[in-house]
Each structure stands twice: as C-alpha cells, then as structure tokens.
Amino acid sequence: MKAQNSSRSIIMRFYHGVISSGCRDYNDEETNRKIVVVNLFALVGMSITLSLGIKALFNADYPLGSVLLGSAFLFAVCKGLLHHSKLRYSHIITPVLLVICLMSLMIFLIIGGGVANTGPLWIFVLPPVAMFFAGVVFGVVTMVVFTLICCVIMFYPGEALLMTSYPHEFKVRLLLSFATVTFLSAFYEHSRQTSFRIIRDISEKFEKQALNDPLTDLPNRRGVQQFIDFEIGRAKRQSEELSIILCDIDRFKQVNDKYGHDAGDIALQHVASLFKSSIRHQDAVSRWGGEEFLFVLPGTKESDAEHLADKIRQSLADTPVQLKNEQLTITASFGVAQLNLSVGLDKALSLSDKALYRAKENGRNQVVTASSLTPKA
Numbered sequence: 001m002k003a004q005n006s007s008r009s010i011i012m013r014f015y016h017g018v019i020s021s022g023c024r025d026y027n028d029e030e031t032n033r034k035i036v037v038v039n040l041f042a043l044v045g046m047s048i049t050l051s052l053g054i055k056a057l058f059n060a061d062y063p064l065g066s067v068l069l070g071s072a073f074l075f076a077v078c079k080g081l082l083h084h085s086k087l088r089y090s091h092i093i094t095p096v097l098l099v100i101c102l103m104s105l106m107i108f109l110i111i112g113g114g115v116a117n118t119g120p121l122w123i124f125v126l127p128p129v130a131m132f133f134a135g136v137v138f139g140v141v142t143m144v145v146f147t148l149i150c151c152v153i154m155f156y157p158g159e160a161l162l163m164t165s166y167p168h169e170f171k172v173r174l175l176l177s178f179a180t181v182t183f184l185s186a187f188y189e190h191s192r193q194t195s196f197r198i199i200r201d202i203s204e205k206f207e208k209q210a211l212n213d214p215l216t217d218l219p220n221r222r223g224v225q226q227f228i229d230f231e232i233g234r235a236k237r238q239s240e241e242l243s244i245i246l247c248d249i250d251r252f253k254q255v256n257d258k259y260g261h262d263a264g265d266i267a268l269q270h271v272a273s274l275f276k277s278s279i280r281h282q283d284a285v286s287r288w289g290g291e292e293f294l295f296v297l298p299g300t301k302e303s304d305a306e307h308l309a310d311k312i313r314q315s316l317a318d319t320p321v322q323l324k325n326e327q328l329t330i331t332a333s334f335g336v337a338q339l340n341l342s343v344g345l346d347k348a349l350s351l352s353d354k355a356l357y358r359a360k361e362n363g364r365n366q367v368v369t370a371s372s373l374t375p376k377a
C-alpha cells in the first residue's frame, strides 16, 4: 500500500514537473491541453533527435548529426521556456518555435536525404502537429508554404538545391501523399474543435441549469450556496457583517387557485425581477423554494437588512402584477437575520425562518428581525 502510494506520488510529481509544466490556472482548458501536448512533443522530439544526432555523429555524418543535435537543443529550449518562463505568451511562442524547428528539420532532411534517402518520410509528422498547434486556418497556410518550399527545392532545375537525388515519381508521390495527409489532418482538427465546442457549450448549459431556476432566472438553492460560502469566507477574513432575508409570498396558494398556475408563474417572475432590481450588485437574491426567496447581503448588519427588506416589501405591495385582464397586488412577509460567522448559515436560516413565521402570524406583509424574537436582558 505504502509502495503503491509512493509510486503514485512519483508519477504525479513527474506529470506536474515534466508533462504539465507551464499549465496555468488562468488558462482555459484547451490552452492547458495544448501546453501538455507541447511538453510531450518537445520531450519526444528532443529524445528522438538527440539519439539520431548522436548516431549520425558516430557514423561520421557530421552535417546531419549537428542539425539533429541543434534541433534537440531547440526542443529543449521550448521545454525550458514552458517550465521556467513567466512569459504570459509562452504557450503561443513555444508551439510556433516547435513548428518552425520541425519544418527546418524536415527541409534539411529533404535536401540531405537523411539515412539511405529516407529523410523525407518524416515530413508526415508535420500536418497533424501544425493543425493542432496553429488551428485549421494557420495550419493549412503553414503547410501550403511548406509544400511550396519543398516543390522549389525538389524540382529546381538540375536538382541544384538538393545534396542527394530522388526519382521523379518519388517526389510527385511524396507531395501528393503529403497533401492528402494535410487535408485529412485539417478535417480531423476541424471535427475535433467542433466537437470540443459542442461539448463545452452543453456542459456550460447544464451547469447553468443546475444552478439556476428556469422560471425566474434567479440562482436556485445550489446556486446561491456557492455565493454564500464565498461571502462567509470573505466576511470572516475582513471581519464584516453578513445578513440574510428570507421572504415568502403571502397567500400564494389563493393566487394559484383563483387565477390559475400560469398566472402564479407570472406573479413569481414579477416578484423575482422586482427583487433583482432592488438590491446592490454585491448582493444576491435566489429562489429558495416554491414561493420563498433568500437574499444574501454582504457587509450588511441586521438593522440595515431590515431597512432594505421593508423598502422591498413596500415596493412589492405598491407594484401590482399585470395579468391578462386584471392587475393583481402581491404582498410578502420577510424574516431578517444577521449571520453569527462563528456559528454559520444554518443557525441564521433557522432564525430568519422563525422571524418569517412570526411575520406571517402577525398578519403578513411585514418584516420581522431575528433579534426582535429574543427577549432583551
């Protein structure tokens, strides 16, 4: 078990230190994924070019050996840039550098022929790499430029730009198959990006649905919980007050019974939009339950929250809902409580609930504070 944990921690350390180095929290998911691929690519590229370079030097092929070792060095520079750089755009600079490095290496391999004239076969690595790093449009543009350079080098009269010689059929087929791989890579990258966008949009939509109430477009219980947790943390750090208001529409069952469920829904939307427009941008109002709403007011003590609740109560009573054929006046009752930060939300919720209950008992359309429920010593 211990050995398993330590090997897992070695793997994790390797992953964070080598594979995902350069990933930043402020980057989006796609950018961080690209950084992981750049890391992997630089690592693999460096290992291959380093070993092939050393082999070429042993075979006394000094031009090939030095170009391969130069490439290994550039791959290492990319890796180092990602690992150590505080450069904000290192995730853009390094892929560009990688593609340029790779293209130069390929051009050299075409000119020199590499081992037994097999060097040009490596050019098929380029299209998928360029598409992934540069996107479809820039990837295709880069590959067209590369193909044109290859054409000039290979078909220059008298093969004057080549250090080796290829059969005509080989050159034609090489370029045709390269164009095919470029097209397929562009198509694949386009499909990948489209699928990624669709999945991201769907997941954002589901996340919004899970945290929002579709009828009123207010955060639901889960949605406001995140806000409350964040604000409690901040209130604790800054020693600030934090108050809540629990609000329940009065005799809402009668609205549904008399005017129908659809009219009830319209009334809820009306209430929600009035509540939303009554608070400051740092406050939140949520649909806590059926006809219950919860306000969260950072930096607000109970007396100020009471004042706000009364203003909202009055404004609701003064603004009737416009139904199809008539206007309907809605009122609500409010329970206000200030959070005791060392005790937490549940206690404040239960206090505001008691205050709300008292407001209903006292005849509705009123505000009651939690502190007014406890007899003063």
Ligand SMILES: Nc1nc2c(ncn2[C@@H]2O[C@H](COP(=O)(O)OP(=O)(O)OP(=O)(O)O)[C@@H](O)[C@H]2O)c(=O)[nH]1
Pocket: 215, 248, 249, 250, 251, 252, 253, 254, 256, 260, 261, 262, 263, 264, 265, 268, 289, 290, 291, 360, 364
């Ligand atoms: N139209 C509509 N009605 C809802 C919705 N959610 C809850 N309700 C209704 O709200 C009503 C709440 O009724 P009660 O809990 O009895 O309370 P009330 O009639 O408001 O009475 P008091 O709270 O005591 O003033 C119920 O009839 C629910 O069906 C909704 O999304 N749309």
